[in-house]
Amino acid sequence: xxxxxxxxxxxxxxxxxxxxxxxxxxxxxxxxxxxxxxxxxxxxxxxxxxxxxxxxxxxxxxxxxxxxxxxxxxxxxxxxxxxxxxxxxxxxxxxxxxxxxxxxxxxxxxxxxxxxxxxxxxxxxxxxxxxxxxxxxxxxxxxxxxxxxxxxxxxxxxxxxxxxxxxxxxxxxxxxxxxxxxxxxxxxxxxxxxxxxxxxxxxxxxxxxxxxxxxxxxxxxxxxxxxxxxxxxxxxxxxxxxxxxxxxxxxxxxxxxxxxxxxxxxxxxxxxxxxxxxxxxxxxxxxxxxxxxxxxxxxxxxxxxxxxxxxxxxxxxxxxxxxxxxxxxxxxxxxxxxxxxxxxxxxxxxxxxxxxxxxxxxxxxxxxxxxxxxxxxxxxxxxxxxxxxxxxxxxxxxxxxxxxxxxx
Numbered sequence: 001x002x003x004x005x006x007x008x009x010x011x012x013x014x015x016x017x018x019x020x021x022x023x024x025x026x027x028x029x030x031x032x033x034x035x036x037x038x039x040x041x042x043x044x045x046x047x048x049x050x051x052x053x054x055x056x057x058x059x060x061x062x063x064x065x066x067x068x069x070x071x072x073x074x075x076x077x078x079x080x081x082x083x084x085x086x087x088x089x090x091x092x093x094x095x096x097x098x099x100x101x102x103x104x105x106x107x108x109x110x111x112x113x114x115x116x117x118x119x120x121x122x123x124x125x126x127x128x129x130x131x132x133x134x135x136x137x138x139x140x141x142x143x144x145x146x147x148x149x150x151x152x153x154x155x156x157x158x159x160x161x162x163x164x165x166x167x168x169x170x171x172x173x174x175x176x177x178x179x180x181x182x183x184x185x186x187x188x189x190x191x192x193x194x195x196x197x198x199x200x201x202x203x204x205x206x207x208x209x210x211x212x213x214x215x216x217x218x219x220x221x222x223x224x225x226x227x228x229x230x231x232x233x234x235x236x237x238x239x240x241x242x243x244x245x246x247x248x249x250x251x252x253x254x255x256x257x258x259x260x261x262x263x264x265x266x267x268x269x270x271x272x273x274x275x276x277x278x279x280x281x282x283x284x285x286x287x288x289x290x291x292x293x294x295x296x297x298x299x300x301x302x303x304x305x306x307x308x309x310x311x312x313x314x315x316x317x318x319x320x321x322x323x324x325x326x327x328x329x330x331x332x333x334x335x336x337x338x339x340x341x342x343x344x345x346x347x348x349x350x351x352x353x354x355x356x357x358x359x360x361x362x363x364x365x366x367x368x369x370x371x372x373x374x375x376x377x378x379x380x381x382x383x384x385x386x387x388x389x390x391x392x393x394x395x396x397x398x399x400x401x402x403x404x405x406x407x408x
Contacts, residue, residue: 015222029208176322245272
């Protein structure tokens with residue numbers, strides 16, 4: 001107990017609570033964006049991740065991600081069922097921690113919970129609930145847990161020098177490109193003649209965006225695992241990048257579409273939060289602002305490209321999280337400065353770090369896309385991932401659960 005830094009422990013526990021709030025926040029964010037006949041379904045998908053992934057994390061997930069490294073591929077099972085996870089600090093990726101291993105466990109659990117929930121926005125309005133629960137298990141085990149180990153648990157990406165402060169790779173890029181794969185397997189939504197697919201409740205979207213922004217301070221700030229200057233920098237960079245991306249996105253859409261969009265501005269803020277995630281503890285505040293501007297142009301462009309080409313990523317998970325994660329991961333290799341957290345980027349002449357980040361981005365894109373594609377293909381062999389046409393037309397809330405979000 002003498003080894004424990006109580007201030008750091010307090011920060012991590014509070015941050016874990018903040019990241020927890022992000023998943024209900026995501027439920028409202030996505031819930032407001034879908035049609036009213038499907039709002040309960042997509043909100044429940046987020047809440048189910050909170051339950052299912054917690055069980056996975058206790059019974060092997062945490063250990064596989066953060067147990068002793070085996071050949072750079074996966075962790076061992078020393079922490080299975082919380083064996084050895086207690087009041088004492090642990091050694092993670094060869095580094096002695098100064099917080100109880102229980103605190104680290106619960107903080108990382110919240111990352112594992114929200115990541116697969118992010119994917120649901122891509123296949124909104126058309127996936128069977130039972131199929132989603134099966135997908136949730138296999139995707140967490142085969143995609144998120146290995147990526148968490150490779151990036152943070154001492155796996156091969158960490159060994160070659162990849163830097164990711166809070167989850168651009170295992171969280172956002174993986175979810176974004178998994179979302180894109182799901183779009184191709186699940187197929188397009190069936191839209192009734194004259195039916196609109198615009199957000200049914202933008203006030204829900206605003207509430208969700210606010211909760212996500214609030215929780216993201218814990219997401220990024222808590223990843224410092226210490227209550228000092230690094231956490232402070234991550235907090236500041238998070239706010240700057242989100243604010244800049246939101247405003248830039250607003251003006252881009254204003255020019256492009258002829259009027260400002262409340263929904264667009266809120267989506268822009270989330271894209272900014274995504275992009276700063278891998279860089280938050282490596283770059284200076286001015287760089288966070290630059291990342292914000294670049295992210296707005298790249299992610300807005302990705303959304304417009306998606307619309308033009310006809311991909312039915314219902315809530316633009318790929319454009320926001322996938323491409324936002326790519327931008328953040330690569331720009332971390334550009335703007336990282338050694339005086340902050342020991343890693344330097346292209347701005348300090350370190351071409352190697354830039355190329356490592358670029359390699360990681362390409363590798364994760366391919367891995368997340370291919371494995372997700374395979375998981376859904378195999379699921380379809382046994383049972384259709386997609387709901388019957390009648391259920392889709394009538395609405396998933398009524399067809400799957402016999403419930404309605406609004407009765408007045």
